[in-house]
Amino acid sequence: MNYTKNLSHNQLNAYIAKLINKVYSVLPIYEEDGKTEQLSNKIDGLLRCIDGFLCSYQCDEDLSLDIISYMQELQFADTHEEIRSCVLKVCNLLDKIKVGD
Incomplete structure (x- = not known):
């Protein structure tokens, strides 16, 4: 069963917005602490979460x-520029998959 078919457009868009916020939160963590194990774990978790969502x-x-x-x-990004670029691209692409009303 495709669970996302049971969700309204508002619910889907709210979830996508939550994903965008979680991805965007990578930037201040990197800017404050650099590339730490905690940040790597967060990125891994986000990748799994987004991959699972996109599969359904x-x-x-x-x-x-x-x-x-x-x-x-x-x-694998190591510099602020690389991390910022990836974060902004992912957020922009996630925003594009929101559904209209």
Whole structure:
């Protein structure tokens, strides 16, 4: 059963917004503490969460692959510029998969 089919557009958009906020929260953590094990664990958890969501959510396959690709790139990013770039790209792509009313 595809659970996301049972959700309203508002519920889906609210969940996507929550994902965006979680991804965006990577930036201040990196800026404050650098690339720590805690940050790596957070990114790994986000990758699993987003991957699971995209597996059950019907959206453009190219967008899904781009999101996962940038999340995986984020795992290996070491500089502020790389991390910021990946975070902003993922947030932008997640915003694009929101559904209209």
